[in-house]
Amino acid sequence: MQRRKSRPVRLGAVTVGGDAPVSVQSMTNTDTCDVVATRAQIGRLVEAGCEIIRVAVPDQRAARALPDIMRGLEVPLVADIHFDYRLALAAIDAGVDGLRINPGNIGSRDKVVAVVQAARQKNVPIRIGVNAGSLEKDLLREGVTPEALVQSALRHVSILEELGFYEIKISLKASDVPLMLTAYHMLADKVDYPFHIGVTEAGTLFAGSIKSAVGIGALLWEGLGDTVRVSLTGDPVQEVRAAYEILKALGLRRRGAELISCPTCGRTRIDLVRIASEVEQRLAAIKQPLKVAVMGCVVNGPGEARHADVGIAGGIGEGLIFRKGQVIRKVQESLLVEELMKEIDHIIQGRNGDEGV
Structure with a gap:
């Protein structure tokens, strides 16, 4: 424009x-x-x-x-x-x-x-x-x-x-x-x-x-x-x-995290609405530009959100943590938000994020 x-x-x-x-x-x-x-x-x-x-x-x-x-x-x-x-x-x-x-x-x-x-x-x-x-x-x-x-x-x-x-x-x-x-x-x-x-x-x-x-x-x-x-x-x-x-x-300013989340469908097997809401609340305190994805499907999630800096994709009672479309690890559903926030913290601090995994 x-x-x-x-x-x-x-x-x-x-x-x-x-x-x-x-x-x-x-x-x-x-x-x-x-x-x-x-x-x-x-x-x-x-x-x-x-x-x-x-x-x-x-x-x-x-x-x-x-x-x-x-x-x-x-x-x-x-x-x-x-x-x-x-x-x-x-x-x-x-x-x-x-x-x-x-x-x-x-x-x-x-x-x-x-x-x-x-x-x-x-x-x-x-x-x-x-x-x-x-x-x-x-x-x-x-x-x-x-x-x-x-x-x-x-x-x-x-x-x-x-x-x-x-x-x-x-x-x-x-x-x-x-x-x-x-x-x-x-x-x-x-x-x-x-x-x-x-x-x-x-x-x-x-x-x-x-x-x-x-x-x-x-x-x-x-x-x-x-x-x-x-x-x-x-x-x-x-x-x-x-x-x-x-x-x-509109790509005019980059301040804070941008949340990308799918609308859910019949393939979703995690409580995506609750997880996305919790992630959104926790991202409110972040000032650095960052794209974060919360996806409901393990099969398509990392691929559809490969442009995100970091994200999660749900499975059956578990999910994947991924960065730039690359899967890092699998975690239980109850740990998805905490593990996602750890990856975000790694990115903000300039760390690899894979240390100790």
């Missing part, structure tokens, strides 16, 4: 756009005023691989909490602002790495000027976040359309460009996947700013991950998208994991 060429924008140590890898971000769902809870959740997000983190700043209490939240933080922090330009100014003063605003809804031109001047002085980029659920009334004459989303984005872009500000990212969020896809396609020909992509209000972990994979995956495959968020109802750590699975599926 050939990625759309966008101008790069810097958020702290992370570059978005240009030739930079597609970055993964999420948003805390704690009360921003609760510094301890917010920092704890940020820590879990970073551990999962989150590269940009956004926090809601709905009032001055939340804005006053930002310096404590940011103390010693290495990941870029973006403040999500609506309506009150003073919150944007307070967030910039607190040292945030980016803003998410709609310039058209934070007040009169002089207020927008104040925010832009402060952002320029501190090298803070602004994401114009257009959302299908909060479009300007005059753009809704024909309902929520891709044209309305694009027109809203261009309206906000023009405000910043007139002020000589170009450190801009853009998102066009909608829960309707075809609507979102069409809007991004339309906008891609009109601006070169980096795109933040995602399906907003996608849903719960199961349905939301599928919906996001369709929408985000389609855009990425067409070369559109510089940073992504999978918006799920629940623990934001799951958003990060889902985002990396989408990127790995």
Whole structure:
């Protein structure tokens, strides 16, 4: 695939756009005023691989909490602002790495000027976040359309460009996947700013991950998208994991283990569902790129999954451990997961893995 060429924008140590890898971000769902809870959740997000983190700043209490939240933080922090330009100014003063605003809804031109001047002085980029659920009334004459989303984005872009500000990212969020896809396609020909992509209000972990994979995956495959968020109802750590699975599926990022497992059939004689689930849970802690296969059939398993770094294939109450399609040893079913994890540990540590066998 050939990625759309966008101008790069810097958020702290992370570059978005240009030739930079597609970055993964999420948003805390704690009360921003609760510094301890917010920092704890940020820590879990970073551990999962989150590269940009956004926090809601709905009032001055939340804005006053930002310096404590940011103390010693290495990941870029973006403040999500609506309506009150003073919150944007307070967030910039607190040292945030980016803003998410709609310039058209934070007040009169002089207020927008104040925010832009402060952002320029501190090298803070602004994401114009257009959302299908909060479009300007005059753009809704024909309902929520891709044209309305694009027109809203261009309206906000023009405000910043007139002020000589170009450190801009853009998102066009909608829960309707075809609507979102069409809007991004339309906008891609009109601006070169980096795109933040995602399906907003996608849903719960199961349905939301599928919906996001369709929408985000389609855009990425067409070369559109510089940073992504999978918006799920629940623990934001799951958003990060889902985002990396989408990127790995398209060959855009390699972080953590990729699990390959067969759908089971009448030949399966081990508890493959339980084994695959346990392996998936244990692989969640691995950060190194690795392909791991869990196959139900001894006859075809190693051959079908020969591209995997390591894997298991079941038999009758037992199974094979294999690496790159080559069988290493046979073990009892009860030991399959433990023996597989030992092989993974050998690979990670750079050992042969056959020592002592």
